[in-house]
Amino acid sequence: MEVAAGTTLFSQGDEADRYYLIASGRLEVWAGSAASLKLMSTLGPGEGFGEMGLLLAGRRTAGVRCATDAVLYALGRDDFRHILHEHRGLSLALEDEMALLKVKDFLGLSSPFAALPGEALRLLALRFEHVELSAGTDLVRQGDPADAFYIIRSGAVDVLVRRDDGSEYRIATLGVGDPVGEQALVTGEPRVATVRATEPVEALRLTRDDFAAALQSYGDRASYFRQLTLRRQRPTRIDGWVIRRQVEADGDVFYVLKGGQRYLKLSEPAAFLWDLMDGERTVRDLAVAYYGRYQTFGLDAVLDAMMQLHAAGFVVIQQVDPRAPAPSAGRGRLRRLMSGSIVFPDVDRGVTAIHRVVAPLYARPAQAVLLLATLAGAAAFAALLLSGQRVDGELVGVLLAATLAGYALHVLAHEIGHAVTCKHFGADVHRAGLGWYLVMPVAFVDTSDIWLASRWRRAAVSFAGPYANFALSGLATLAVPFVGEPTRLLLLQFALAGYVLGLTNLNPLIEFDGYYVLMDWLEITNLRRKALAFVGSLGRGSRRRSAERRDRAIFVAYGALVILYAFVAAWSAFQAYRLYASGIVGSYAPGAAEIVGTIVAVGMALFVLRRVWRELRQPS
Numbered sequence: 001m002e003v004a005a006g007t008t009l010f011s012q013g014d015e016a017d018r019y020y021l022i023a024s025g026r027l028e029v030w031a032g033s034a035a036s037l038k039l040m041s042t043l044g045p046g047e048g049f050g051e052m053g054l055l056l057a058g059r060r061t062a063g064v065r066c067a068t069d070a071v072l073y074a075l076g077r078d079d080f081r082h083i084l085h086e087h088r089g090l091s092l093a094l095e096d097e098m099a100l101l102k103v104k105d106f107l108g109l110s111s112p113f114a115a116l117p118g119e120a121l122r123l124l125a126l127r128f129e130h131v132e133l134s135a136g137t138d139l140v141r142q143g144d145p146a147d148a149f150y151i152i153r154s155g156a157v158d159v160l161v162r163r164d165d166g167s168e169y170r171i172a173t174l175g176v177g178d179p180v181g182e183q184a185l186v187t188g189e190p191r192v193a194t195v196r197a198t199e200p201v202e203a204l205r206l207t208r209d210d211f212a213a214a215l216q217s218y219g220d221r222a223s224y225f226r227q228l229t230l231r232r233q234r235p236t237r238i239d240g241w242v243i244r245r246q247v248e249a250d251g252d253v254f255y256v257l258k259g260g261q262r263y264l265k266l267s268e269p270a271a272f273l274w275d276l277m278d279g280e281r282t283v284r285d286l287a288v289a290y291y292g293r294y295q296t297f298g299l300d301a302v303l304d305a306m307m308q309l310h311a312a313g314f315v316v317i318q319q320v321d322p323r324a325p326a327p328s329a330g331r332g333r334l335r336r337l338m339s340g341s342i343v344f345p346d347v348d349r350g351v352t353a354i355h356r357v358v359a360p361l362y363a364r365p366a367q368a369v370l371l372l373a374t375l376a377g378a379a380a381f382a383a384l385l386l387s388g389q390r391v392d393g394e395l396v397g398v399l400l401a402a403t404l405a406g407y408a409l410h411v412l413a414h415e416i417g418h419a420v421t422c423k424h425f426g427a428d429v430h431r432a433g434l435g436w437y438l439v440m441p442v443a444f445v446d447t448s449d450i451w452l453a454s455r456w457r458r459a460a461v462s463f464a465g466p467y468a469n470f471a472l473s474g475l476a477t478l479a480v481p482f483v484g485e486p487t488r489l490l491l492l493q494f495a496l497a498g499y500v501l502g503l504t505n506l507n508p509l510i511e512f513d514g515y516y517v518l519m520d521w522l523e524i525t526n527l528r529r530k531a532l533a534f535v536g537s538l539g540r541g542s543r544r545r546s547a548e549r550r551d552r553a554i555f556v557a558y559g560a561l562v563i564l565y566a567f568v569a570a571w572s573a574f575q576a577y578r579l580y581a582s583g584i585v586g587s588y589a590p591g592a593a594e595i596v597g598t599i600v601a602v603g604m605a606l607f608v609l610r611r612v613w614r615e616l617r618q619p620s
Contacts, residue, residue, distance in 0.1 A: 001071070001073070001074055002071055003025070003066050003069070003070045003071075003072060004069055005067065005068050005069050005070075006066060008063065008064070008065045008066075009027070009065065009066065009072075010050075010063060010064055011060065011063040012030070012060055012061065012062050012063045013059055013060060014059065015058060015059060015060075016050065016053025016058050016059060016077070017076070017077050018076055018077065018080075019048060019049075019054060019075045019077075019080045020049055020050050020064075020072050020073065020074050020075075021046075021047075021072065021073040021074075021075070022044060022046065022048070022049075022070065023045060023070075023072060023073060024045055024070060024071045025044075025045070025066065025067075025068045025070025025071060026044050026067045026068045026070070027043045027044075027049070027064055027065065027066055027070060028041075028042055028043075028064070028065050028067050029041045029042070029043065029062050029063070030062060030065065031061070031062035031063070031105055031108070031109060032109055037063075038108065038109065038114075040104075040105060040121075043064075050064075051080070051097075051098060052101060052102075054080055054081070055095070061105070100122070100125055100126065103125040103128055104121045104122050106204075107121050107125055107128075107151075107204075108121050111177055111179070112179050112221065112224060112225070112228070113214075113221065115220065116221070120218070124206075124214060127206055127207075127210040128151075129205040130202070130203075130205075131202070131203045131204070131205045132202055132203075133155075133197040133201040133203070134197065135198060135199050135200060136197065137197050137201075138194055138195065138196050139157060139181075139195040139197065139201070140191050140193075140194065141194050142160075142161065142162050142192060142193050142194045143191060145184075145190055145191075146185045146188075146189075146190065146191060148181060148205050148206060148208060148211070149179065149180070149181045149182055149185055149206045149208075150179070150180040150181050150195075150203045150204065150206070151178070151203060152178050152201065152202075153176065153201075153203055154176060154201065154202040155175075155176075155197060155198075155199045155201030155202060156173060156174065156175045156197075156198050156201070157173070157174050157175075157195050157198060157201060158172075158173055158174075158196050158198055159171050159173070159174060159193050160193060160195075161192070161193050161280070162194065168194065169280065171193065171234070171285075172232075172284075173198070174195070179225075179228065180195050180203070182225045182228060182229060183228075183229045183232050185212070186225055186226060186229045230283060230303055230306075231283045231284055231303075232284070233283050233306065234280060234281060234282050234283075235277040235279070235283075235310065235315040235316070235317050236278070236279035236316045236317075237274070237277050237278065237279075237314065237315055238259055238313070238314055238315065238316065240259060241257060241258065241259040241314065242257075242258045242259070243258070243271065244256045244452055253268045254267060254525055255268070255270075255271040255274075256452050257271075257314060258449075259314055262313050263448035263451055264308070264314060265451065265525075266305075269290070269293075269294060269305070270301075270305040270309075272290075272293060273290065273301075273302060273305045273306075274305070274309065274315075276289055277315050283302050283303065286302045286306075287299045287302045290302055343431055343432075344431065344432050345430065345431050346430065346431075347419075347429060347431065347432045351420060351422075351429045352423060354416060354420055355420045355423040358420055362424050370471055373475055373478065374467075374471045374475075375474070376474065377473060377474020377475055377476070377478045377495070378470065378473070378474055378477075378499075380474075380478060380480075381473065381474075381492075381499065384480075406490075406493050406494040406496075406497040406498075407501065409472075410469050410473075410497050410502075411443050411501065412443070413468045413469060413472055413498075414465040414468055414501060414502075414505070415465065416468065417466075417467060417468030418447050418461055418462075418465045419432070419445045419447065420464070421460060421464035422445075422447040422449065422450050425453055425457045425460070426453075427449035427452070427453065428449045429445055429446060429447060430446055430449070431445070432444065432445040432446065433445075455520040456520070458516070458520050459516070459517045459520035462513045462514075462516040463513065463517050465502075465505060465513050466502035466506045466514070467502075469498040469501050469502035470499070472494075472495075473494070473495040473497075473498030473502070474495075476494050476495040476498070477491070477492070479491055480492060509561055510565070511528065515527070522554065524551065527554075528558075528562060530551075530555060531558040531559035531562065532562060532615035532616050533616070534552070534555040534556070534559060535555065535556060535559035535560065535563070536615070536616035536617055538556075562612065569608050570605040570606075570608040570609050571605070573601070573607075574601040574602065576601075578597040578598055579597070
């Protein structure tokens with residue numbers, strides 16, 4: 001037969017009357033429903049086709065179309081069957097091939113591997129084993145080690161979970177094409193449920209090693225099964241938790257979740273999901289409940305809430321990779337070099353001891369005296385700067401050791417101010433730490449226990465750090481007239497370090513202390529995110545009409561200032577890192593100093609701007 005390109009030789013469901021052998025040309029095999037046909041494979045010279053319809057019910061199981069001009073040999077149905085009858089070995093070989101093609105076609109149409117190309121499906125089909133179960137038989141049992149992956153080929157199964165009292169409850173029913181057993185294989189933990197046939201079942205079985213090899217060969221399937229494992233999780237709340245509802249002036253509601261020494265702020269939808277995480281509902285069940293409550297598909301919201309709660313230690317799930325493929329090792333090392341921390345747990349006892357010593361300073365008379373001294377010291381420092389004396393020159397010439405010592409003392413005082421004020425209001429401080437961000441040293445104390453207090457107490461704890469710097473700087477400046485020249489320079493340098501650190505932390509355009517004070521004052525949670533998302537929506541022409549008039553004005557003003565500050569910070573980072581990097585490289589390769597310095601500086605500037613750009617693109 002000579003067949004022109006584009007000719008359909010036969011369609012799925014047609015009567016099978018011939019077997020074909022390709023002499024030349026290329027043909028395509030298509031299968032599936034009329035609305036969603038899928039290319040199953042491509043055939044070339046030397047390959048045959050059409051035997052499945054002749055051996056089965058006499059109907060074509062797929063359609064074949066000529067992709068190019070082709071020359072074929074055709075063998076009639078009766079001659080085909082006669083040859084098979086005369087040559088038993090050929091008949092057995094064709095039966096094996098037909099069984100393999102049936103598995104391959106099933107995988108290509110009704111399985112998680114349907115996206116794989118035809119040749120990959122054929123290789124995978126060679127690895128699957130056929131399994132049959134009678135009704136009431138268990139395919140896998142809860143608690144058993146994971147040794148294989150299954151796909152239901154026919155029939156149905158129930159997924160059952162055993163309670164502590166030994167009773168079982170059904171969490172899902174699976175049918176044709178559904179995967180079984182991937183969760184334990186992905187996590188490396190025992191089976192978390194029993195899968196029992198409710199009727200006669202045929203399944204395909206893939207061993208653990210072959211399943212792992214398939215995921216390694218096809219990365220998108222690895223990501224698919226990780227996501228599927230997350231969707232089948234049954235998050236379970238920890239014991240001994242407390243949750244408190246907070247309402248801001250703009251009407252926004254959030255919740256503070258406390259469990260032991262851990263704290264977490266939750267949105268209202270996240271708190272709704274938290275209440276349902278009883279260990280019996282799967283992520284799919286939570287997504288259905290989310291839709292019923294908010295009338296929107298919320299699978300991503302459920303996954304985000306579950307992973308956030310799990311990372312904070314409030315829910316228990318099986319260990320599983322993140323939804324997105326893991327970053328490369330190089331990116332992970334770079335992130336660790338740019339930022340990191342060393343945490344000291346259980347510091348509350350030490351904070352309590354410090355609070356006993358400084359508690360008299362929180363009395364109103366002492367606070368009034370301290371405030372006057374702070375203001376007088378700030379005025380005296382400003383007068384020194386404006387007096388024309390050689391203060392600036394002297395400060396520039398102070399030894400590096402003195403500068404670092406003054407900064408370190410102020411950082412310590414800053415964090416003690418936060419911690420002791422938190423303790424003064426009856427809250428606990430469970431952690432403190434040292435770290436670095438963009439290669440700059442930072443320190444922190446965990447005052448999240450104050451989240452359960454009123455907004456003014458929260459604001460006071462945030463303000464206490466910069467205030468400690470201002471108070472110490474003011475007292476140091478007031479002492480300047482009473483000391484000699486070397487000590488005078490050290491006191492002025494110490495005061496300068498405190499004012500710089502305090503003012504930097506009070507900057508409300510970055511997420512330091514001043515930002516949290518501003519949020520508590522305005523009673524608008526997540527001010528930065530909301531403002532930038534609102535400004536971004538204005539740029540896209542989609543205004544958020546639901547925002548109050550007061551909030552719209554705040555969002556526009558604050559968002560514009562944040563964007564302006566981001567460009568100023570990016571330019572400053574560019575200049576600073578260009579000089580820093582080129583100076584280091586210049587010591588070893590003077591010719592490349594300018595180029596390397598510019599590359600590093602551009603990277604840091606883009607790093608500063610990247611977050612603002614992402615927040616502008618978020619929905620308001």
